[in-house]
Amino acid sequence: MNYLKRSRLYLVHKKGQSLLMLLIMSAILVFVLSGIIIQNAAITATNNVTKSAGTTISVAANRDKMFSQMRSSTAKTKTLTTPTVANTKIKKAGSLSTVAYYNITNTASVNASSFDAVSTTTGTSSMPSGGPGGGGTTASSGDITINGVSSTAHTTAFTSNQAKLVSGRNITASDANTKNVVIEKELATDNSVKVGDTITVKTTASSAKKIKLKVVGIYKAKTSSTSMPGNDPSNTIYTSYTLPASISGTVGKSSSVTYTLENSAKEKATTKQIKQIIANSSFSVSSDDASYQQLLQPMKNVQAFAKKIVWLVAIAGTIILGLIIILSVRNRQREIGVLVSLGESKLHIIGQLFAELFTILIGAMVVALLLGSFVGNKVGNQLLAQQQTTSVSNTGSTSGAPTGTPGGGNMPAGKTGGTLRGGMTNQATTSAANKKALKTLNTSITPSSVIKLGGMGLVIIALAVCLAAVSILRLRPKDILIGE
Amino acid sequence: MLTVKNLTHWYGKSGKPLYENVNLSFTADKVYTIVGASGSGKTTFLAFIAGLDKPQAGEIFLDGENIEKIGATNYRKHKVAIVFQQYNLLMYMSALDNVLTALAVTASQHKNDKQYVLDALKGVGIEEADAKKNVQQLSGGQQQRVAIIRAMLVDANIVIADEPTGNLDDENSAMIVKLFQDLAHKHHKTVIIVTHDTKIAQKGDVQIKLAERQFMVS
Numbered sequence: 016m017n018y019l020k021r022s023r024l025y026l027v028h029k030k031g032q033s034l035l036m037l038l039i040m041s042a043i044l045v046f047v048l049s050g051i052i053i054q055n056a057a058i059t060a061t062n063n064v065t066k067s068a069g070t071t072i073s074v075a076a077n078r079d080k081m082f083s084q085m086r087s088s089t090a091k092t093k094t095l096t097t098p099t100v101a102n103t104k105i106k107k108a109g110s111l112s113t114v115a116y117y118n119i120t121n122t123a124s125v126n127a128s129s130f131d132a133v134s135t136t137t138g139t140s141s142m143p144s145g146g147p148g149g150g151g152t153t154a155s156s157g158d159i160t161i162n163g164v165s166s167t168a169h170t171t172a173f174t175s176n177q178a179k180l181v182s183g184r185n186i187t188a189s190d191a192n193t194k195n196v197v198i199e200k201e202l203a204t205d206n207s208v209k210v211g212d213t214i215t216v217k218t219t220a221s222s223a224k225k226i227k228l229k230v231v232g233i234y235k236a237k238t239s240s241t242s243m244p245g246n247d248p249s250n251t252i253y254t255s256y257t258l259p260a261s262i263s264g265t266v267g268k269s270s271s272v273t274y275t276l277e278n279s280a281k282e283k284a285t286t287k288q289i290k291q292i293i294a295n296s297s298f299s300v301s302s303d304d305a306s307y308q309q310l311l312q313p314m315k316n317v318q319a320f321a322k323k324i325v326w327l328v329a330i331a332g333t334i335i336l337g338l339i340i341i342l343s344v345r346n347r348q349r350e351i352g353v354l355v356s357l358g359e360s361k362l363h364i365i366g367q368l369f370a371e372l373f374t375i376l377i378g379a380m381v382v383a384l385l386l387g388s389f390v391g392n393k394v395g396n397q398l399l400a401q402q403q404t405t406s407v408s409n410t411g412s413t414s415g416a417p418t419g420t421p422g423g424g425n426m427p428a429g430k431t432g433g434t435l436r437g438g439m440t441n442q443a444t445t446s447a448a449n450k451k452a453l454k455t456l457n458t459s460i461t462p463s464s465v466i467k468l469g470g471m472g473l474v475i476i477a478l479a480v481c482l483a484a485v486s487i488l489r490l491r492p493k494d495i496l497i498g499e
Numbered sequence: 500m501l502t503v504k505n506l507t508h509w510y511g512k513s514g515k516p517l518y519e520n521v522n523l524s525f526t527a528d529k530v531y532t533i534v535g536a537s538g539s540g541k542t543t544f545l546a547f548i549a550g551l552d553k554p555q556a557g558e559i560f561l562d563g564e565n566i567e568k569i570g571a572t573n574y575r576k577h578k579v580a581i582v583f584q585q586y587n588l589l590m591y592m593s594a595l596d597n598v599l600t601a602l603a604v605t606a607s608q609h610k611n612d613k614q615y616v617l618d619a620l621k622g623v624g625i626e627e628a629d630a631k632k633n634v635q636q637l638s639g640g641q642q643q644r645v646a647i648i649r650a651m652l653v654d655a656n657i658v659i660a661d662e663p664t665g666n667l668d669d670e671n672s673a674m675i676v677k678l679f680q681d682l683a684h685k686h687h688k689t690v691i692i693v694t695h696d697t698k699i700a701q702k703g704d705v706q707i708k709l710a711e712r713q714f715m716v717s
Contacts, residue, residue, distance in 0.1 A: 017600060017603035017604055020600075020603075021589075021592075021600060024591055024592050024596060025591045028590075028591035028592070028633070029591060349585075349587065350589055350590070350591075352587070353587045353588070353589060354589075354604065355572075355575070356549070356551065356575060356581050356583075356587070357575065357576070357600075357601050357604045357605060357653075358572055358573070358574075358575040358576020358577065358604060358605055359576075359604045360572055491552075492551050493546045493551040493552040496551070496581075496583055496585075496587060
């Protein structure tokens, strides 16, 4: 082990050279560590995005099929019938391990009875509302939309901040089979209704029935985006999905459901499983992972860039160190010759070089651990900010396009057409994705990144020493030490 | 005993021998001096007997064993010690560490024995304070004495020196020659000194003159 002692003596004697090597190796390792921790942070963020992106699978009426059935009907008055699926099937699909939660949606249209509906255009409060989705159906002619859900907190309107609870509480699964409702603030103010009050609505059927509803919460809707004449968003009352079903006479059945996934990566497999469980051709099962994809792409780009940093710095570092050591070996030929003349094996001489570099590596690792987190944080966040900007500008140019994707099953049917729904959903998705988008990367040095750094450092010095070893092995002691 | 048998050597593809069929023997307790003009091939000969190079033909035996069989690295490590004109010390070490390194590399009996080395260095006029200084801070004569102590303390029985007084003044040269004589006469080693200086050559117990491709023993 004499070569270890020699390496120590050499480093101590050549302080300036050792310090220079320490600086070079520190610079290399700081960038390698930055790359590693950015990569790790991006991987963690990608995993988090996969879990929290909220990819949804919507089961909703197949509108093409609905219209074609209506047109092929031989009845005198053609009626658009919304298909339903048994709640047992919906719940069975909801119990899949990949589903985080689900939101059943049923809608019904009623008329205000003990209060007045909000009207945005003179005389529209009593006009039959309903867009293309509701045209021709007697069930959608009321001035109030009863939007039955499993949980208001999970509806698109609430998750995208289009609606916000301002008083009372949300509708939850425990409100099933009750007549508890959450009404809009304007509707509540206009009619002096408070949480705890009871309001009455009438069904739109020819033999109208009155239904007493208990107000358990008040929400505020942003009306600007969806306001249409005679179709004010304030007239949407949220309740449990069981109430519209009982009004429509479809107890135990629902017209649409949105499943939110635990893990966005399982979107395709889960869609397939849900299709099999629902097994109803009148329904279309479609997934919306736009938010996931929008959040995922910047992470993937950061990850790929960080990987390139690690490799480029490692390769460049190996070459730089290798060349420095080769030059150093040329300057140390006489020393090597003396050792060889003493009978020292060339492997031990290479071992001494390795030990010297290893000692410097330890010092450089300390420097890298002190600076790496700071540099990684700065570079990583700069990179992320750049990627987020690129991602937002890309999606910004496509959001609002009439893609026709279902609005998570949470938009009141019969209120808006498919095209508009699609556009609105994209805006909501972009907004939700922007809200969830990571603003900063959580770059921290973990034991595994230290091990990785150590491993990379060892490989770099091993390769550099191997490069230098070629010139050591070729040295002939006679040529170095004896010249006539 | 170191024996050279039928050693023949020529440079490159010229085919013209530097020397031909050289037969020499070197025994313990004696100082051998090899003297010759520059370019006569005396240092090349030293490289052969030191195991630093191989001749084109012929064999070298140590106590009846071919040094090729011993292996060049093993031969240099355990059997032979070399003293160079340029001292060839490790410049990043003290005199003490230089000698201790040689003892460790050659796995000699007194490895790790600092006091033994310090005493030996003191014996050639290098006090402990100087022994612990970096060798670059020592004079040429002191450095050469360190190199000789390094050759003396390792377990090797053969000490080969290449122009050991080439860079020294007369006073230091005399001291160095005395040290080599002590190595042979008191430490029972075989000392072979290659020199172009006839005065130094005359100090040898056996003088070998290399001229016109012939080694002449006197």
